Amino acid sequence: MPDDNKYYISYNNIHKLCQKTAKEIMARNERPDIIIGISGGGLIPARIIRSFLKKKGEKNIPIQAIGLSLYENLGLDSQVDTIGKSVVRTQWLDFGALEEHFDSLIGKRILIIDEVDDTRTTLHYAVSELQKEVEDQQRKLNRLNEITNLSVFVLHNKDKPKKANLPEEMMNSHHYIAAETVPDKWLIYPWDAEDIEEHTQMAIQQGHN
Numbered sequence: 001m002p003d004d005n006k007y008y009i010s011y012n013n014i015h016k017l018c019q020k021t022a023k024e025i026m027a028r029n030e031r032p033d034i035i036i037g038i039s040g041g042g043l044i045p046a047r048i049i050r051s052f053l054k055k056k057g058e059k060n061i062p063i064q065a066i067g068l069s070l071y072e073n074l075g076l077d078s079q080v081d082t083i084g085k086s087v088v089r090t091q092w093l094d095f096g097a098l099e100e101h102f103d104s105l106i107g108k109r110i111l112i113i114d115e116v117d118d119t120r121t122t123l124h125y126a127v128s129e130l131q132k133e134v135e136d137q138q139r140k141l142n143r144l145n146e147i148t149n150l151s152v153f154v155l156h157n158k159d160k161p162k163k164a165n166l167p168e169e170m171m172n173s174h175h176y177i178a179a180e181t182v183p184d185k186w187l188i189y190p191w192d193a194e195d196i197e198e199h200t201q202m203a204i205q206q207g208h209n
């Protein structure tokens with residue numbers, strides 16, 4: 001029997017959450033020009049959803065990876081509330097091999113993908129850094145009038161108080177998409193499973209298959 005404090009998720013479940021989300025995005029006519037996957041956990045849903053965002057006669061949506069890792073930032077004393085987490089940027093955008101029209105993010109519809117929105121620290125960092133990057137490029141290239149659209153897609157949003165925010169505009173529109181909002185439990189993704197068959201059975205028993 002699966003441990004009730006753990007929330008097991010199967011590959012099939014992830015596939016279906018991506019499919020459902022892509023349908024919603026396509027129905028709103030908001031197919032992204034570029035996908036930015038937050039490495040490591042965001043890369044798998046990024047690749048899966050790309051297939052469901054395919055459009056006849058259109059090229060595959062390019063995927064860029066950014067690497068963001070959270071690390072414990074200990075305060076001066078051992079109080080829990082002085083313990084925070086910092087984001088470390090381990091990898092950033094590289095348009096080098098993309099076509100000429102991908103010299104920047106200006107004017108693009110961008111979909112940022114991660115597997116989980118836990119404290120929201122990582123997403124806050126990704127969105128604000130990408131916004132800054134676009135604004136810098138706009139100033140540099142004197143392309144101030146172009147509108148860039150940033151959206152976020154996560155498989156799971158943990159229902160808990162967050163430590164950082166996303167822009168209100170994003171939260172109030174369809175530009176923050178959580179395929180599922182889940183209780184604040186330990187989410188067990190299939191890529192961490194030692195025994196994938198047993199893991200999948202747990203997910204099936206919990207109804208996340």
Ligand SMILES: O=P(O)(O)OC[C@H]1O[C@H](OP(=O)(O)OP(=O)(O)O)[C@H](O)[C@@H]1O
Binds near residue numbers: 042069115118120
């Ligand atoms: O909402 P937050 O509290 O910021 O947490 C979410 C982040 O934590 C995990 O990343 P982690 O650094 O563990 O790396 P991984 O993706 O490589 O597993 C996860 O992939 C998210 O990026």
